[in-house]
Amino acid sequence: MKNIHRDNVTAVVQHSFAGIGDERTRHLLEQLVGHLHAFALQTQLTHDEWRAGLGFLHEAAHITTDSRSEFSLMSDVFGLSSLVDLISSRPGTTPGSVLGPFHARGSPWMTTPVNLLAGNPGEVVLLHGTVKDEAGQPIANATIDFWQNADNGLYWQQDPEQSQDNLRCQFKVDAAGSFELLTIRPKPYSIPTDGPIGKLFRASGRSQWRPAHFHIIVEAAGYQTLVTELFDPEDPYLDSDAVFGVRQALVTAYLPQNDAADMARLGLSQPYLSAQFNVVLPSARA
């Protein structure tokens, strides 16, 4: 420590966390320091570049509020959020996808069949499906937390014209693990571009758009929580999602339906689209 030089600094910093009692936390910090230093050494990072990086973080801090995190966005657009989802996804179960910035706890509780239409303009969609375990058995106690944007591309928190809690809800699946939810077709939307991430996107010519999607969190006692999204296969931005959330298993067809009995049962006076999403939830094994 009396003579720090470039060949010992990484080990010395890693050793400074030796006193952390939790082994996993210590390991994470050692690895974080190792990768951070390897980045600086491999790129021979200059003072000007280091200052630019700090300036980026300061701009991010400046624009971040309780309801708008440029740091979450940074994780999203650098693919870290998506990678963490992919790391936690077990083969044979429904893959996770990014949580995004518009989730908040406390959605209104509803009952399947759920109806979120409430006068919202847009194409009517019946989202239906099941929640099952890896053995194909229904998970009757599963809850679904659902949110999406309106026909103008905005979530209710962004749009004073929408009523509170518009197009979001929580509900339990039925005894057979099934659910039905009447809603509207979601719309693509732009990530916020008024912060440093927006500057980076303009400099790189990256698409700022997210393809249209439903947000879904599935929870059940004894199972891992699934945070995921369901994508519209006809969306023009499916191949350029700004946050890398699209997986093949999360793209589902929107099928036109015009059966009069179904329409009557759903209280609809016009044809609609149906989209199926069958979730396989991984058990919470150690």
Added chain:
Amino acid sequence: MKNIHRDNVTAVVQHSFAGIGDERTRHLLEQLVGHLHAFALQTQLTHDEWRAGLGFLHEAAHITTDSRSEFSLMSDVFGLSSLVDLISSRPGTTPGSVLGPFHARGSPWMTTPVNLLAGNPGEVVLLHGTVKDEAGQPIANATIDFWQNADNGLYWQQDPEQSQDNLRCQFKVDAAGSFELLTIRPKPYSIPTDGPIGKLFRASGRSQWRPAHFHIIVEAAGYQTLVTELFDPEDPYLDSDAVFGVRQALVTAYLPQNDAADMARLGLSQPYLSAQFNVVLPSARA
């Protein structure tokens, strides 16, 4: 992009920056993404750990102001600032060390021999030395930006009892590249521990102290700017600097002086300490 999985996500994210015109910026972003993803993959980072990391950044953002950056501090205590200094230090020249959070442009201009005593309590120190090039020739146009803390361990910005600009100045070396500066012996001080970094230090039992030091920036046209520190060899925290700034070449002896003529010339009525710092400034070659 339609089917992101853990084996393609890093390359896809790196490719998303392909449109950046500046080759160096593109390279830095690709490397940053590569190391960030390698960290997550090697540690099999979980959602809870990712959320904890984001929470750390949000706490850092919350406590950061224009005059107090938890992000600079994070760079310091993770050894990144020190590593960038070491990367830029050329063998045979004076090593750089961390800038720290208390530098601000616009120090009062003074003339060598500088006198910063101004009634400050503390042991009187004459810091003296030269600024030369790699061939040993004096750099007569060099300027020095100097700042340090007071005898109570605080910088003037932290302490309403101190006058504005206390113990900081800028000055030009003389035609022989020499300078003299009368000041007080600096004191060790704690890094700020009221933010998330403080929590991390308490969890790891790391020392929050920085050994006493002078801050010095040396600039001259045609040369690289040197940001460095000069350490007190008798400091108890020399071997546990919270920000990894100590290098052997930056530790200088404090030698007792009692020559009456020197004391008279310096306007001192008591013995003092002298500390020598001879800077070798690297030329600004491409």
